Amino acid sequence: xxxxxxxxxxxxxxxxxxxxxxxxxxxxxxxxxxxxxxxxxxxxxxxxxxxxxxxxxxxxxxxxxxxxxxxxxxxxxxxxxxxxxxxxxxxxxxxxxxxxxxxxxxxxxxxxxxxxxxxxxxxxxxxxxxxxxxxxxxxxxxxxxxxxxxxxxxxxxxxxxxxxxxxxxxxxxxxxxxxxxxxxxxxxxxxxxxxxxxxxxxxxxxxxxxxxxxxxxxxxxxxxxxxxxxxxxxxxxxxxxxxxxxxxxxxxxxxxxxxxxxxxxxxxxxxxxxxxxxxxxxxxxxxxxxxxxxxxxxxxxxxxxxxxxxxxxxxxxxxxxxxxxxxxxxxxxxxxxxxxxxxxxxxxxxxxxxxxxxxxxxxxxxxxxxxxxxxxxxxxxxxxxxxxxxxxxxxxxxxxxxxxxxxxxxxxxxxxxxxxxxxxxxxxxxxxxxxxxxxxxxxxxxxxx
Amino acid sequence: xxxxxxxxxxxxxxxxxxxxxxxxxxxxxxxxxxxxxxxxxxxxxxxxxxxxxxxxxxxxxxxxxxxxxxxxxxxxxxxxxxxxxxxxxxxxxxxxxxxxxxxxxxxxxxxxxxxxxxxxxxxxxxxxxxxxxxxxxxxxxxxxxxxxxxxxxxxxxxxxxxxxxxxxxxxxxxxxxxxxxxxxxxxxxxxxxxxxxxxxxxxxxxxxxxxxxxxxxxxxxxxxxxxxxxxxxxxxxxxxxxxxxxxxxxxxxxxxxxxxxxxxxxxxxxxxxxxxxxxxxxxxxxxxxxxxxxxxxxxxxxxxxxxxxxxxxxxxxxxxxxxxxxxxxxxxxxxxxxxxxxxxxxxxxxxxxxxxxxxxxxxxxxxxxxxxxxxxxxxxxxxxxxxxxxxxxxxxxxxxxxxxxxxxxxxxxxxxxxxxxxxxxxxxxxxxxxxxxxxxxxxxxxxxxxxx
Numbered sequence: 001x002x003x004x005x006x007x008x009x010x011x012x013x014x015x016x017x018x019x020x021x022x023x024x025x026x027x028x029x030x031x032x033x034x035x036x037x038x039x040x041x042x043x044x045x046x047x048x049x050x051x052x053x054x055x056x057x058x059x060x061x062x063x064x065x066x067x068x069x070x071x072x073x074x075x076x077x078x079x080x081x082x083x084x085x086x087x088x089x090x091x092x093x094x095x096x097x098x099x100x101x102x103x104x105x106x107x108x109x110x111x112x113x114x115x116x117x118x119x120x121x122x123x124x125x126x127x128x129x130x131x132x133x134x135x136x137x138x139x140x141x142x143x144x145x146x147x148x149x150x151x152x153x154x155x156x157x158x159x160x161x162x163x164x165x166x167x168x169x170x171x172x173x174x175x176x177x178x179x180x181x182x183x184x185x186x187x188x189x190x191x192x193x194x195x196x197x198x199x200x201x202x203x204x205x206x207x208x209x210x211x212x213x214x215x216x217x218x219x220x221x222x223x224x225x226x227x228x229x230x231x232x233x234x235x236x237x238x239x240x241x242x243x244x245x246x247x248x249x250x251x252x253x254x255x256x257x258x259x260x261x262x263x264x265x266x267x268x269x270x271x272x273x274x275x276x277x278x279x280x281x282x283x284x285x286x287x288x289x290x291x292x293x294x295x296x297x298x299x300x301x302x303x304x305x306x307x308x309x310x311x312x313x314x315x316x317x318x319x320x321x322x323x324x325x326x327x328x329x330x331x332x333x334x335x336x337x338x339x340x341x342x343x344x345x346x347x348x349x350x351x352x353x354x355x356x357x358x359x360x361x362x363x364x365x366x367x368x369x370x371x372x373x374x375x376x377x378x379x380x381x382x383x384x385x386x387x388x389x390x391x392x393x394x395x396x397x398x399x400x401x402x403x404x405x406x407x408x409x410x411x412x413x414x415x416x417x418x419x420x421x422x423x424x425x426x427x428x429x430x431x432x433x434x435x436x437x438x439x440x441x442x443x444x445x446x447x448x449x
Numbered sequence: 450x451x452x453x454x455x456x457x458x459x460x461x462x463x464x465x466x467x468x469x470x471x472x473x474x475x476x477x478x479x480x481x482x483x484x485x486x487x488x489x490x491x492x493x494x495x496x497x498x499x500x501x502x503x504x505x506x507x508x509x510x511x512x513x514x515x516x517x518x519x520x521x522x523x524x525x526x527x528x529x530x531x532x533x534x535x536x537x538x539x540x541x542x543x544x545x546x547x548x549x550x551x552x553x554x555x556x557x558x559x560x561x562x563x564x565x566x567x568x569x570x571x572x573x574x575x576x577x578x579x580x581x582x583x584x585x586x587x588x589x590x591x592x593x594x595x596x597x598x599x600x601x602x603x604x605x606x607x608x609x610x611x612x613x614x615x616x617x618x619x620x621x622x623x624x625x626x627x628x629x630x631x632x633x634x635x636x637x638x639x640x641x642x643x644x645x646x647x648x649x650x651x652x653x654x655x656x657x658x659x660x661x662x663x664x665x666x667x668x669x670x671x672x673x674x675x676x677x678x679x680x681x682x683x684x685x686x687x688x689x690x691x692x693x694x695x696x697x698x699x700x701x702x703x704x705x706x707x708x709x710x711x712x713x714x715x716x717x718x719x720x721x722x723x724x725x726x727x728x729x730x731x732x733x734x735x736x737x738x739x740x741x742x743x744x745x746x747x748x749x750x751x752x753x754x755x756x757x758x759x760x761x762x763x764x765x766x767x768x769x770x771x772x773x774x775x776x777x778x779x780x781x782x783x784x785x786x787x788x789x790x791x792x793x794x795x796x797x798x799x800x801x802x803x804x805x806x807x808x809x810x811x812x813x814x815x816x817x818x819x820x821x822x823x824x825x826x827x828x829x830x831x832x833x834x835x836x837x838x839x840x841x842x843x844x845x846x847x848x849x850x851x852x853x854x855x856x857x858x859x860x861x862x863x864x865x866x867x868x869x870x871x872x873x874x875x876x877x878x879x880x881x882x883x884x885x886x887x888x889x890x891x892x893x894x895x896x897x898x899x900x901x
Contacts, residue, residue: 100819104824122826149759157764164613164718268712304544305544374549388831
């Protein structure tokens with residue numbers, strides 16, 4: 001049966017030797033995982049890293065906040081909290097107790113596209129983790145006496161993250177404005193008025209709709225091999241039945257016709273800032289190598305040696321910081337964001353004009369081959385550092401596979417980056433930098449009364 | 450900024466950054482060999498060689514830090530300027546040399562130490578060490594980067610002044626250490642940062658950066674001989690000796706009292722603390738284990754259970770020991786909606802008292818030991834973490850065999866000692882409490898400390 005393990009390992013020694021020479025265009029892989037699929041459809045990815053006798057055991061569900069039913073915002077994240085409340089055979093919190101008793105650490109997380117659960121434990125406790133993670137995939141039990149206090153917890157979480165923080169409040173409004181129709185405009189944590197109404201029935205309905213082995217990915221990284229993982233995965237996860245899954249269809253984002261502007265002014269803002277957010281594709285929906293080209297662009301524009309910092313912070317001296325942000329690991333569209341923050345006492349209008357001038361210059365003058373080559377080298381190098389921390393591989397595969405990418409997409413990333421040309425970068429930039437598909441967010445301060 | 454929606458939401462925002470960096474390690478089974486060696490020119494370093502990936506991480510610390518600085522925020526400003534131009538490299542040339550070669554070099558200032566961090570691909574290691582040498586021995590402090598960084602620090606201070614968590618914790622430190630450098634924020638104040646001169650920066654370098662205060666940890670694909678030669682070149686030019694560190698031992702304020710910072714926001718942020726225990730105290734491991742039971746465990750502590758699990762009063766609630774070089778404190782924190790925050794505060798005080806009076810149960814103690822001893826290898830998951838641990842072990846004087854011995858210290862904690870130490874440590878009446886927000890049912894009993 002082990003023959004079913006599909007290995008994507010290549011000649012490791014050769015690859016390592018090449019990395020020492022490391023021209024940007026070498027044919028390297030990143031994590032060299034082993035993968036297989038259980039009969040019930042559950043995908044398994046194993047990444048060996050023998051630095052310490054530990055493993056990260058993760059289960060990622062291909063469901064996130066963007067898959068919530070209308071009017072139930074926050075239910076994906078709420079259910080994530082409730083997954084700790086026990087099963088047919090386990091009391092609330094009992095799995096957590098077992099993890100702690102075994103010297104393990106755990107947490108869980110929710111985004112627009114995924115929900116994930118993980119434990120990091122000594123490698124000989126892997127089976128125990130699988131046993132209980134598989135149990136709660138199929139046997140969750142929820143009652144009002146544990147659900148209702150936890151609803152208060154997520155409301156407090158919302159206050160801590162958003163309601164106490166004007167920058168986060170503005171961020172919520174910028175997203176809601178950038179996505180006119182697509183559910184990415186709704187915050188992962190949920191709108192407060194809807195969160196207050198979420199109940200046990202909503203959580204169970206969401207659980208029953210989306211939580212099944214054929215909608216989950218098991219990722220194990222650390223001091224372990226696929227040969228060791230496979231029989232355990234078969235025993236615990238393989239015993240669960242696949243269920244028909246609803247199609248993962250979110251409403252599309254319509255063509256946008258007008259730039260929008262969102263401003264928040266408050267005495268509680270310590271550091272004013274401006275962001276210009278453009279609607280952009282993620283890996284899955286991008287055409288050709290557009291997403292990779294935009295990553296190269298972000299590398300050219302951002303960082304302490306990037307164009308924005310050099311021009312606006314150092315040369316003009318009007319900004320304390322400036323940069324850009326783009327993360328294409330997204331099931332649907334995403335955003336490409338430029339941002340800037342003034343030096344003390346700086347004028348925001350002047351600042352915004354200066355930032356727009358840099359964007360215009362980019363479109364008018366393009367990027368140089370030298371800039372592109374430097375950016376590609378840094379990105380490809382970053383893939384080597386990504387192999388360092390034991391849990392990084394698991395996080396990278398979890399995010400990628402829940403966003404509609406494949407293991408090969410991840411492994412081939414350095415090669416795809418290496419193939420980007422300056423013409424690709426400019427074509428992609430011109431495709432997304434469209435005023436009508438943008439939102440400008442302004443966070444301003446006012447003297448306290 | 451707009452990245453907010455992409456950041457996943459964890460079940461618990463673990464206060465890992467807050468957990469003291471004192472390297473609670475264990476698990477002799479960890480197949481990790483620590484080499485201690487001295488370079489030809491007498492620089493000592495601890496090394497864990499790891500050939501699995503062609504990279505290496507170095508961490509170093511110089512004892513001293515913000516506690517010895519002449520102006521508040523000086524060490525922090527220095528840490529932000531060392532990589533802004535050195536030797537023949539002006540600021541942009543230096544930053545480009547780092548970026549173009551994928552070298553990460555950064556410095557930071559803590560209360561008791563000034564630290565550095567270097568990560569590089571093996572193929573660029575010679576350049577990486579050369580840039581670190583230049584940063585430490587030939588920084589330029591050109592006017593443009595000095596003023597640029599000063600502005601960035603001022604902007605950051607303005608942001609912190611409006612951040613309820615920073616406000617609460619900064620105020621608590623000031624209240625616990627009214628007449629000591631520990632009471633000052635390491636980032637300084639707008640006034641002090643505005644007044645720092647290049648002479649001040651050079652003065653700190655001359656007075657506080659020397660070989661006799663230096664501790665180095667390295668992990669990655671390098672052998673001791675190669676590393677020794679690099680360390681000689683990098684650190685050999687530093688003065689051999691510096692003056693003694695003149696920071697007074699201090700007893701934190703232990704009279705308690707409630708301080709309220711009124712701020713219009715829906716949720717009140719609470720920070721509290723009292724005198725604690727030093728790292729070299731014979732009871733340290735006992736106190737550490739007891740605190741795990743009270744508020745140290747992620748999803749399993751008395752505070753978590755009472756405040757979050759049973760009543761849904763907070764997303765985050767915790768306590769931890771914070772041993773500094775010259776004082777120990779034990780602190781706790783949470784955040785609850787204004788109408789219910791007094792309930793959270795009351796519960797924490799009740800648990801503080803109950804722990805003092807009863808100590809942990811036998812079962813709680815056993816569970817704590819199992820967790821604390823079993824979770825050690827989780828701290829060894831990257832070259833950077835291993836290098837940092839090696840530095841911490843040296844700073845705390847823990848010995849080269851600490852990784853092997855540490856679990857036995859935890860195992861040796863008895864129920865009797867745990868109850869005794871809990872009774873000595875936790876004193877609810879000694880807790881200074883800071884609440885930021887519009888708390889209902891909480892009255893201030895103490896003035897806010899001045900000049901924070």
